[in-house]
Amino acid sequence: MDFTWKGVTERDLSSGQNRLEVIEYSAEPMEAALSGYHQTLSRPARWRQLAVHVAGDGSAGNAVLETGALQYLRGTLEMQAVNAAGGSGLGGFLRGAVTAAASGEGLYKTAFRGSGTLYTEPTRLHLLLGELRGESLIVDDGAFVACVGDITVGRHVNHGFAQAVGSGEGRVQPKLTGSGLFALQSPVPPEEFQVLDLRGDTLKVDGNLVVAYTDGLEFKVEKSARGLLGSGKTGEGFVQSYRGTGRVWLAPTLPLHTTH
Incomplete structure (x- = not known):
């Protein structure tokens, strides 16, 4: 059976003029069920896409996405490469790439400034939305998707397990600092x-x-x-x-x- 994908807003979160919106796509049959016949329907798993609505008002009009997460954008948004070790633009991007290669971690992200909407690649993972209020958040590896507002994306070297087992190496994790909205991904639904x-x-x-x-x-x-x-x-x-x-x-x- 053929399906068409229907998207609806699953959840959203706003702060000022910025907003994060989770769009969930479910498969709908393109053909009506035959009258008088029992028809077992096995639908494909649902997909989710994040829409980042950027206000374009000073530092609040900034958004950062995980590298490779962007599918398309609409509006007057300037794109720039940044890295967690500091720096931006081409030079910052190259420094971040070197740092990432040395540590095995993807430390560089993609930043956007201006006004418009960013759409991420669809995923079958769930999207968790939250808000920072002048604080810092340390995020698990692979969980960061995007943030918008006056938030700086840096890195945190977690030495906890390394120290426990007597190793000198630490795990590098994303660190979000400031005020604004963020989105994380997980196989676990937000309700859980x-x-x-x-x-x-x-x-x-x-x-x-x-x-x-x-x-x-x-x-x-x-x-x-x-x-x-x-x-x-x-x-x-x-x-x-x-x-x-x-x-x-x-x-x-x-x-x-x-x-x-």
Whole structure:
């Protein structure tokens, strides 16, 4: 059976004149079912696309996309390559490429300034929308999609696990700083995420269930007594620990979506 793809706004989030919109595409049959016959219909999985509506008002009229995420744009938007180590334009792009090659990480992003709408490539992953209010957010590898507003995209070197196992290498992750909107991608639907507001509290997690956390939290990887938490999915006998005041985006149902 042939299908046509119908797009509707699944969710959106606004801050000032900027807005993030998640468009969800579902497959609709092009032919009507035969009258009087039972017809089992197997539809293709849904796809999602992010629309980034940029206001074009000073620093608030800035957007950053993960490299390769853009499908098309509409409006008066200037495109520029930037990298997490600092710098912009061709020189910054080349410096970022060298840094990325040395570290194995894609540290350079694509920035846009002006007014208009950016559309990302469709994905079967879910899109999680959030807002920063003058703070910093550390994002898991591969989760960053886009941000808009007065937000700087940099990098954070996470030494937690490296220190726990006695290695000198750290994991490089995106770090968003400032005020504005952001979008992350995950196999977990937004409704299944828990945004935990820690206030001088401690959170210990067995497994890579955290997609992002605010920079005010102290992160460590700690050894755990055998059997204390699950099976030590972060490494044999290790758990991830978050202490202090801040927010954590936790996906407890992640194993249900990644188990085949």
